[in-house]
Amino acid sequence: MNRKPDTTTGNPLALTRRSFIAATAVGGATLAMGANAAFAQSGDTIKVGFISPRTGPLAGFGQTDGYVLDLAKKALAEGFQSGGKSWKVEIIDQDTQSDPSRAGQLAKDLINNRNIDLMLVVSTPETINPVADACEAAGVPCLSTVMPWEAWYFGRGAKPGQPSPFKWTYHFGFGVGEFFKTYVSQWKLIETNRKVGVMYPNDADGNAIRANLAPLLAKEGFTIVDPGPYEDGTTDYSAQISLFKREGIEIFNSFPIPPDFAAFWRQAAQQGLTRKIKICQVAKTGLFPSDINALGKLGMNISSAAYWHKAFPYKSTLTGVSGTELADGYETASGKQWTQQLGASLALLDAGFEALKASTNVKDKAAVAKALSTLKTTTIAGKVDFTSGPVANVSPGPIIGTQWVKAASGSKFPLDYVVTENVTDPNVPVGAKLLPYNG
Template sequence: MAFDITRRNLLMSGGAVLGSFALGRSQALAQSATPLKIGFISPVSGPLAGFGQTDGYVLEQARAALAGGVTMNGQGYAVEILERDTQSDPARAGQLARDLINNDNVDIMIAVSTPETINPVSDACEAAGVPCISTVMPWEAWYFGRGAKPGEPSPFKYSYHFGFGVDEFYRAYISQWDLVETNKKVGVMYPNDADGNAIRAVLAPKLAEAGYEIIDPGAYETGTTDYSQQIRTFREAGIEIFNSFPIPPDFAAFWRQAAQQGLHKQVKIVQLAKTGLFPADIEALGGLGGNVSSAAYWHRDFPYSSPVTGLTGVQLCDGYEAATGRQWTQQLGASLSAIDVAIAALTASGNPKDKEAVAAAMPGLKAESIGGTVDFTSGPVPNVATGPIIGTQWQAAKGGKFQYDYVITENATDTNVPVAGTLRPYNA
């Protein structure tokens, strides 16, 4: 049986009901002196800091919405969210998870953004028997990268992941690249990490089957400083599409060298993932940042709202910009969606203090979030719910105080999302 958790269900249905909108904090606390504890781990500093930049604001909104406590299955609870910064260090991510499990006794864990954060946290939770919700990395790198085998039963009981996979990238890229005429020669630069290895193994062959010629100079190590060999290979092959999944410092170094050696002049589409997601990534490139193509796992124009906070995407982003003076980023909605799903999982369990009950509820969970429906009943493998990747491009802003607009250019993986513009050639 699937648990279908929507804002209306959380507020009005019998049984497991989210009461943060209906109960005062004193009433919830009167029912239970034991709070629900949610661990939240993300990279707020270090080379992956762009992913965690907005998390403080998201957590403020969630804490405000949950300040009155929640009621689940007739029992009231206060809610505590305990956030931790991985400093972009996988070893630290695992240690932080163990500390939250052993010292803070969290009831559920949230891990957000990139394999360097999510996989070690998920592994720590799996070993300790603590439910874990994660998002923002290819699900293949999460599932197979942690030891699951194709065609075999899932080895995971407590850890669950939602979001995009290689198929979503493939569909978005095919849709996006059809918008500009090219010779279909794609230079790929995939790192030797969980993301890069998963993408090389699955996405590149699918693109080749679709008629694209893949030019791959081989895996590179994160932190590489000299990209002359890759640039020479791409120039000699005459690529007109470039695709990479690097961390931001690596792409910035590569693209500046590519410009110095003239590669940027022949490339018509610069398609990035893992970097190029946030305004700071693009602004750091100076004049080389305009018309870089990206992909959005969330956007302010997604037509959904958060069951926990009641906020729409536009409200969330406008609030962030007003509070910080910074341009919104897609991580706002991604991190809030993880909180939406975690609260839904606790609610669906019937007893949110029982970790076994929460884990047992997860396979049948179907929850609404600010990113759309998260459905763990539909696969493609156990413990995973897929989500969209939407083609986007950083185009010169038409007005306002920010340098670039983040324009949706295609919507093949979620046709409810409105397309706002067309893809421009990189050198247009």
């Protein structure tokens, strides 16, 4: 008997007495229809799991997923063509609530109880890695995006110079190399003393960045001032701020979760550090307008980087929408400002369904995994190519320099998100000059 998550308890495996009775009744009805009819119905449907953080500290990453999934479901409403056959598609989306343990539980439920044919998972190691590990263990094809690929690949046990240990899981998008190129390109736009204060947390993102990005920046001539890993949820950053002031940093770079950066940056302002900063380059928290707006004036001129922007000149292979159409449609439907996650989540659906289309048999998990391993396509976020990655199972992608600036008079929103450099994808037009944080 298939068991759906009980959303009232937050436990994806919980089954209440009422749901048990209802499920039993449905099961009896199915049996009454005849086993052959039930098999035919399930055999004609492709089941795709979609896991993301819709609530909790990482909710900014999942805020737009409902809109994107609605677009995908509309595009698939008349069926999906693969192997000369038209298939019904069921997308089963789940919210991790920003909890890694729950992410793993949801994945196992979709695999064992919902019998999915393909898993799609998006945004941050806390979401992606537990899901990918569950899929690898169960032999279920899985595609993911939006986290540094090094944190996905090496963070899950792969070793440098050794063959990939992964057969079922694939990841596309930016890595340390893209951050390095973008940061060097961005930081050369403003004259500084090239002293960089870094705040890298003790998590998968932070550890991957510290081990791989910081040495590259040092070789490029930047002085890295690193007070060491900090734990998520830290509330007092006085020691780090004192070090940064003493060393005279003029560039600040961090990969924090939103509550941590808000606490740090407000303390940095109170203690006089922000007045010395010429470039504040924030990943993760710097991605979404809600997190920047929450900082008030302290959010103005914060630099970021975008794995998707509405200026990207590509269209969705699944829905046919352009970047501008996607962003404008979301703002009209929600009344909220567009975010870069719109394009990233849609790119995941683009790539996933392109793999299913290319598969010799969508109901054969090995065939779907093989289609992923040879996938070459262009999504709304750009090229995906698993045949030429830096390592097997990985297709790197762009990340471009951006900045939050005061919006023009008459804008519906207080800040505008502008492109300031494009070294990792010259097809994306630069729209503005980088401004100093204290200009």
